[in-house]
Amino acid sequence: MLAAISSATLLGVRGHPVTVEVHVANGLPAFNVVGLPDTSCREARDRVRAALESSGLAWPNQRITINLAPTGVPKAGAVLDLAMAVGLLVACGEIEPELVKGLAFLGELGLDGSLRPVAGALPLVDAIEEPGVVVALGNQAEATVVGPEILYCVPDLRSLVRALRGDEPWPVVTSIPEEESLEDDPDLAEVRGQRMARFALEVAAAGAHHLLLIGPPGAGKSMLARRLPGLLPDLTQAVALASSRIRSAAGEPLPNSGLLRRPPWRAPHHGASAAALVGGGSMVMRPGEVSLAHGGVLFLDELGEFAPSVLDTLRQPLEDGTVRVSRAFGSAEFPAQVLLVAAMNPCPCGGSGAPGGCRCPESTRARYARRVSGPLLDRFDLRVDVQRPNPLDLLSGDPGESSEQVAERVISARLRAEERGVVANAELSPAMVEQAAALTEEATQLLKAALYAGTLSARGLHRVRKVALTIGDLSGHQGPLNADLIDTALSLRIDPFHPVGHAVG
Amino acid sequence: MPSDSPLPDEAWLNALSSLPDMGPARLRALLADRQPEQAWKVCLQGKPLPEVEAVVGGRLLALTAAWAKAAGQLSVGELWSQLTNHGVQVIGRGHAEYPACLRDDPDPPLVIFAQGDLQALAPAPRVAIVGTRRCTRYGTEVAYELGKTLTAAGVSVVSGLALGIDAAAHAGALAVKAEGQPPVAVVATGLDVIYPKTNRALWRQIAERGLLVSECPLGTTPAPWRFPARNRIIAGLADAVVVVESHEKGGSLYTVDAAIERQRPVFAIPGPIRSPASRGTNQLLADGAIPLCQVSDLLEQLPQGGLFIDEPPPPPVRALLAPQQEQVLEAMGWEPVSLNALADCCGLSPVDLSAALSALVRSGWVTVERGFYERMSNTT
Numbered sequence: 001m002l003a004a005i006s007s008a009t010l011l012g013v014r015g016h017p018v019t020v021e022v023h024v025a026n027g028l029p030a031f032n033v034v035g036l037p038d039t040s041c042r043e044a045r046d047r048v049r050a051a052l053e054s055s056g057l058a059w060p061n062q063r064i065t066i067n068l069a070p071t072g073v074p075k076a077g078a079v080l081d082l083a084m085a086v087g088l089l090v091a092c093g094e095i096e097p098e099l100v101k102g103l104a105f106l107g108e109l110g111l112d113g114s115l116r117p118v119a120g121a122l123p124l125v126d127a128i129e130e131p132g133v134v135v136a137l138g139n140q141a142e143a144t145v146v147g148p149e150i151l152y153c154v155p156d157l158r159s160l161v162r163a164l165r166g167d168e169p170w171p172v173v174t175s176i177p178e179e180e181s182l183e184d185d186p187d188l189a190e191v192r193g194q195r196m197a198r199f200a201l202e203v204a205a206a207g208a209h210h211l212l213l214i215g216p217p218g219a220g221k222s223m224l225a226r227r228l229p230g231l232l233p234d235l236t237q238a239v240a241l242a243s244s245r246i247r248s249a250a251g252e253p254l255p256n257s258g259l260l261r262r263p264p265w266r267a268p269h270h271g272a273s274a275a276a277l278v279g280g281g282s283m284v285m286r287p288g289e290v291s292l293a294h295g296g297v298l299f300l301d302e303l304g305e306f307a308p309s310v311l312d313t314l315r316q317p318l319e320d321g322t323v324r325v326s327r328a329f330g331s332a333e334f335p336a337q338v339l340l341v342a343a344m345n346p347c348p349c350g351g352s353g354a355p356g357g358c359r360c361p362e363s364t365r366a367r368y369a370r371r372v373s374g375p376l377l378d379r380f381d382l383r384v385d386v387q388r389p390n391p392l393d394l395l396s397g398d399p400g401e402s403s404e405q406v407a408e409r410v411i412s413a414r415l416r417a418e419e420r421g422v423v424a425n426a427e428l429s430p431a432m433v434e435q436a437a438a439l440t441e442e443a444t445q446l447l448k449a450a451l452y453a454g455t456l457s458a459r460g461l462h463r464v465r466k467v468a469l470t471i472g473d474l475s476g477h478q479g480p481l482n483a484d485l486i487d488t489a490l491s492l493r494i495d496p497f498h499p500v501g502h503a504v505g
Numbered sequence: 506m507p508s509d510s511p512l513p514d515e516a517w518l519n520a521l522s523s524l525p526d527m528g529p530a531r532l533r534a535l536l537a538d539r540q541p542e543q544a545w546k547v548c549l550q551g552k553p554l555p556e557v558e559a560v561v562g563g564r565l566l567a568l569t570a571a572w573a574k575a576a577g578q579l580s581v582g583e584l585w586s587q588l589t590n591h592g593v594q595v596i597g598r599g600h601a602e603y604p605a606c607l608r609d610d611p612d613p614p615l616v617i618f619a620q621g622d623l624q625a626l627a628p629a630p631r632v633a634i635v636g637t638r639r640c641t642r643y644g645t646e647v648a649y650e651l652g653k654t655l656t657a658a659g660v661s662v663v664s665g666l667a668l669g670i671d672a673a674a675h676a677g678a679l680a681v682k683a684e685g686q687p688p689v690a691v692v693a694t695g696l697d698v699i700y701p702k703t704n705r706a707l708w709r710q711i712a713e714r715g716l717l718v719s720e721c722p723l724g725t726t727p728a729p730w731r732f733p734a735r736n737r738i739i740a741g742l743a744d745a746v747v748v749v750e751s752h753e754k755g756g757s758l759y760t761v762d763a764a765i766e767r768q769r770p771v772f773a774i775p776g777p778i779r780s781p782a783s784r785g786t787n788q789l790l791a792d793g794a795i796p797l798c799q800v801s802d803l804l805e806q807l808p809q810g811g812l813f814i815d816e817p818p819p820p821p822v823r824a825l826l827a828p829q830q831e832q833v834l835e836a837m838g839w840e841p842v843s844l845n846a847l848a849d850c851c852g853l854s855p856v857d858l859s860a861a862l863s864a865l866v867r868s869g870w871v872t873v874e875r876g877f878y879e880r881m882s883n884t885t
Contacts (some may be wrong), residue, residue, distance in 0.1 A: 195848035199855040214876070346875070354641075354841040354877050361638065362668060362703075385843040385876045390850070446863075471856060488859035491844055494876025 001025060003090035003097065006104035007126045009068075009075045010120045012285040012325070012332025013249040015127025017104075019069045020080055022087030027063035033084075035068030038076045038283050047078065047109045047268070048085045054160040055113035060092045074329065076284040078108035082134070085109060085157060086164075095172035099164045103132040103150075106139070113157040119251030122146060122244055122258065133162065140173065141258030142248050142385040144240070185230030185262065189402040190223075193389040197224050199386040200492055202406050205231035206413035207470030208424035209463075210318070210340040210379055212303070214496045215386035217350050221343035224386065225299050228341055230403040232263040232296070233411050236423075239295040242335050246287045246294055253440045263296030263339075270305040278323045279334050285325055290317050291334035303344040304371045311376055314340070318379055341379070346496055369497030381426065382492050383462045413473035426472045435460055437469040438480035446486050453496065464489045515595035516585035517541030518616040520698070523584060524548065524572050529734060530740040531568075532615050534560045550574045575868045584722075591723060593696050594619045602626060610741045612767060614720040620696050625687040625716035626742075630807045633663040633743035633764075635736075635757045636670025636750045641782050641841060642872055642879045644750035645673040647774055651747065652677025652688070654800045660807070661686035663743045665735060666708060666717075668701055669773070670749045670757075679710050686714035687698030689742060693735035695725035718742075736760040740767055744807050747772040747797055755874055758785060761794075770806050777840055826870075829853060829861040834870060834880065841877040 003022045008015045031045040050061050066084055067077050083105040089095045106124050108116040117138030118124070125133050125146045132150035135143045140153040152170050154160045161166040191198060197213065201224060204211040211228075213221040235243060242258045247253075254260060268277060268289040275281065279288035290298055300306060317323045317336040324333045347365045351358030360368075377383075417425050420436050428436060439447070447464070450456040456464065468481045468489040477485065518541045522532060534556040535544045547554065551573030558565045588595060596602050596617040596665065604626040607613045619626070632655055634648055646739055652662045662678040664671040678688035690711045694700045696719050698846040699708050711717055719730065733756065740746055740763035748771065751757045764771050774793040776783020790796055826834070838852035848858055862878060865871040871878050 027629050053826055188723045193849045194843040194845060194856055196858075199848070354843070358639070383876075385845050387843050390846075475856065484856055484860035487863035490858040491863060494844075 001091055003087045003100075005083040005087040005090070005100060006128065006130050006344060007080050007106055008104065008124045009073065009079060009503065010077070010124060010249055010284070011073065012279075013120075013123055013246045013291070013334055014258060014332075015120070015123040015125070015364060016073055017127050017129055018073070018075060018080065018083075019310045020083040020087050021067040021069060022091045023065045023067070024088070024091040025063045025065070026392070029061050030470070031064045031066075031128070033068065034067045035066075035071040036074045037068060037072065037080075041068075041075050041080060042079055044078060044081050044084050044109075046238050047081055047111060048088065050111040051081075051085060051109040051113040051157050052088070052440055053456075054111060055156070055161070057089065057094060057157075057161065058092070060088065064088065067338070074283055077118065077119075078116075079124065081105055082107035082160075086160075089161065095164055096162065101128050103152075104128040104130040105134045105356070107134070107136045110156065110252060115154055115156050120249040121242075122248035122254075123144055126245070127493065135148060139169075142244070143258075143320050144173075145221050145244065145258040153210050155470075182185045185265075185403065187230065188406055189399040191220065191227065191400060193400075194220060194224065194386060195400070196492075197384050197386050198400055198406075199463075200382045201228055201231060202410065202474060203467060203470050203492065204228065204339060204341070204382055205406070206410045206474050207381075207417070207466060208339050208426040209381035209428075209467055209470065211342070212377070212380035212383040213341070213343040214346055214383065214494070215343075216345060216388060217385045219384050219388045222301055223341060225297070225341045227403060228299075228339065229263045229297050229309045231407050231410050232339070233407070234261050235263060235295050240336075243295045246291050246334065250287050250292060252292065252384045258435050260295075265292055265299065266293035267299040267301060270300070270302045270413055272310065274307075274310045278313050278317055278336070279325045279332070280325060281328070283329070285327070285330075285332035287337075288323065289335045290314060290338055291323060292387075294335045295337060296339070298338040298340050298349070300340070300342040303342040304348075304368055308373060310372075312373055315375055315379065318426075340379070346385075365497065377497075378457060378459055378463075381467050383496060384492055385494060385496070409474055413470060414500040416473045417470075418427050425466045425473070428466055428469075430462060433465050433469075437465040439465070440480050441484050442483040443468075443481050443486045446490075450490060456490075459495070466492065467492065472504045512542075512581060514541045514599065515597050515616070516581055517545050518597050519588060519595055519618075519722055520545055520576075520579055520584050521548070522580040522616055522720075523579065523724075524575050526571065528730075529612070529614060529720065530560050531557060535659055536615060540549060545576065546579065546854045548572045553824070563788060570819065571825075577638045582583060587723060588618075592620055593723065594623065604742060606631075606744075607738075607741050610737075612737055613741070614738055618696055618722065619716055621716035622687045622714070623716065625689050626718075629661055629686060630659065631661040631689065631743045632750060632803065632807070633739045633746040633760065634670065634674035634744065635664060635739065635760045636748055637752050637755045637757060637782055637785075638667050638669035638671075639752065640669040640673070640750045641780060641783060642874065643839070644774075644782060646881070647817060648673035648749045649680075651749070653680050653798065655803075656681040656685035656688065658800070658804065659686055661806075663689045663690055663691065663739055664736065665732075665739055666690040666704055666711070668703065672704055672707055674749070675707055679707070679714060682825070689718060690715065691718045691735055691738045693719070693721070693731040694727050695721050695723045697723045698726055698761045700727045701730055732756055733759040737763040740764040740769060743769060745770045745772060745803060746811065747774070747803065748786050748789060748794070749774045750776060750782045751789070752781060753784045757766050758789075761789060770781075770795060772806075778826035780840060782862060827861065827864070829857055830865050830870075833858065833861045833865060837871070837878060837880055839880055841874070841879040843877055847878065 001024045005020045007018050009018050033042050086105050108118050115136040117136045121139035121142040125143045134152045137153045137155050163170045202222050266289045277288045284493045321337040323336045347360040348368050349359045468485040472485050551569050553565050553569045576706045628702050648670045656678040664674045690865045736759040740760050746764040748757050762769050773786040774791040
């Protein structure tokens with residue numbers, strides 16, 4: 001009258017193995033689930049009963065106790081439905097215990113006995129220790145990515161029971177058609193003019209440098225930013241797995257293959273809360289936008305409209321590449337290596353931002369500038385101005401280079417970064433910068449002047465050297481960084497909110 | 506009221522102007538046919554006056570009551586000693602130091618609070634340099650140069666010590682180390698209320714080397730109506746008014762109206778037709794203001810005459826510019842331009858463009874502000 005079935009539950013973006021223990025005893029009919037189930041997990045009672053009856057199986061009118069071990073781990077969602085149903089059938093003697101040995105069960109039950117796919121199949125299957133896993137048909141792609149020894153995908157409870165008893169063969173797993181990405185990245189050739197901004201995009205893609213686009217409404221900031229993922233190389237296997245796992249756990253769609261191969265693009269609205277951006281939740285830890293963009297681009301449009309406190313929560317993930325969310329009952333760690341791209345207006349009036357060309361008094365500009373904290377602003381290695389394009393360029397200008405052409409240069413630059421032992425130059429540590437980004441005498445003087453003038457911080461100095469290194473990599477430059485490269489890196493780092501000086505001389 | 510020696514008229518004037526909701530028109534009504542001391546007593550008694558009623562209308566009773574209440578709580582002697590402690594001089598209309606040019610003004614200040622060198626109010630050529638707070642680099646430079654040249658030529662620069670053009674004109678005047686005429690700043694707050702705060706250093710320097718003037722008593726905080734009122738004093742003190750940059754509906758146009766009313770010549774600096782900061786000045790030119798292209802245009806118009814200016818310094822040598830720098834300079838024009846826009850029109854690669862621009866900035870041909878590059882005006 002006792003059965004133990006393997007399954008798993010989600011903790012953040014990781015799976016955690018769970019044993020579903022089912023005890024059926026004589027006494028007043030009851031159905032109790034213990035071991036920290038959340039509401040939807042507790043509601044399994046009604047789904048399991050209806051599914052069993054719809055599938056032509058008997059419901060034991062006895063005292064049923066289900067324990068979810070380990071009991072200290074909170075269980076969320078309906079993923080344990082199938083394991084509970086199978087456990088009941090084993091405990092009632094409908095299925096021999098030997099038949100379910102070495103198998104784990106993941107899936108949500110419908111009232112008609114059908115098996116529904118669950119969010120997070122990828123990390124869940126990954127957490128299973130048993131050699132065999134049974135999942136819903138809809139989870140086949142994600143489960144295949146992990147590749148357990150035996151994978152059974154079944155449409156409903158009835159065919160599962162038949163297959164277990166040997167009455168029918170297991171449903172055949174068909175191969176999945178390959179599909180490259182969820183949506184095609186738009187091409188950079190569609191952008192007319194904006195030569196410097198395009199160059200900044202290229203540098204950002206090559207060195208994984210965070211980018212801030214500043215300009216009036218309608219200048220094409222979002223259009224430019226949307227074309228950045230198309231310049232990035234395909235995800236490596238490790239990043240693709242991690243990124244797919246996060247998407248799976250958050251219940252976001254994945255390509256048919258179950259594995260995300262192109263860098264993701266996330267553009268949360270500026271009303272986003274801190275929990276939405278970096279992740280969180282009370283019982284269930286959900287990854288935030290910064291983790292969903294892992295390996296790809298996180299785009300914050302209208303940066304100045306985000307709540308300042310929300311923006312500042314991004315500082316630590318940007319530095320460490322991971323987010324650790326801690327709550328009273330536990331904590332979760334999410335990977336968060338993103339290329340941050342942000343866009344904002346130079347001031348609230350939406351003018352060009354040129355000196356004398358905007359209607360805002362200096363105090364309004366200062367207030368607007370304070371919405372983005374200095375430390376966050378300092379993390380943008382590239383800060384470029386995007387003005388409305390010349391109308392002539394829009395009508396008759398030649399299209400610029402295509403994403404494909406630029407992406408080739410990005411790949412060659414990344415290969416040079418790999419020789420230094422990093423994926424992209426932005427990851428270089430200070431010691432590595434000293435070694436890889438040596439400076440000519442002239443370049444040293446330039447940086448010294450900028451430091452003394454107070455236009456460059458110590459952190460900024462490092463970042464300027466890394467950006468200069470990336471620019472050198474893109475143009476095939478060899479040897480120590482010269483003054484031209486440093487000049488270019490410095491001019492791609494404007495201080496958009498510097499108050500206008502009123503006294504000359 | 507305990508007083509050993511009788512207080513001067515200025516003490517009573519100061520006390521009167523310290524009353525709540527007191528402005529130049531109300532003060533004039535109070536002083537219409539009585540001495541300041543009498544006017545104070547009238548206020549203290551709360552007697553409604555027909556002259557005041559002509560100015561304030563239906564609010565007369567409330568206002569007289571407020572004045573009577575405030576006057577009862579103020580000590581004229583204490584207010585007077587505060588002024589002395591602060592180093593502020595008070596000049597009434599009858600005072601010997603009262604500037605001659607304001608004596609037959611249509612709307613003269615009845616009391617002037619001054620801090621600094623009172624010599625600046627003596628008869629001497631004075632020119633007002635005014636303009637927008639939201640100016641371009643072009644405007645700041647012109648204002649600065651104008652302030653400097655006029656001061657060196659023996660003309661006192663009058664301005665309002667606001668941000669932008671005003672501050673640049675004062676900074677230029679103060680840049681003349683010796684023998685320059687002291688600058689005059691007419692402010693719209695009390696002389697102990699520095700506004701705008703960013704001009705603190707300039708404010709102190711003018712108090713030391715020039716003259717700060719206000720018609721507001723100590724402690725007056727900025728109020729929107731005081732700025733146009735202040736502008737009439739600027740126009741009254743100056744022999745000519747120069748508007749360097751002004752938006753279409755800028756505050757400097759109040760100064761221009763006041764100058765026209767007082768028959769002072771108005772000069773305007775021509776600006777690019779596409780620059781919003783020059784729209785007001787270009788309109789002034791169309792309306793008949795005198796274009797100011799060189800300082801001699803202005804000096805000839807001053808009544809005193811006999812002024813001379815030094816020969817302008819020779820322009821910097823344009824030799825030794827690399828061809829790419831020439832190309833950038835040609836492409837950038839005379840307005841602030843962003844790097845992105847420049848890259849689209851000059852045809853250089855991003856690295857070449859940045860290098861050429863940075864070199865131009867270092868050698869002083871170009872300035873950069875918030876990512877916008879602008880050609881310096883003194884390089885041709």
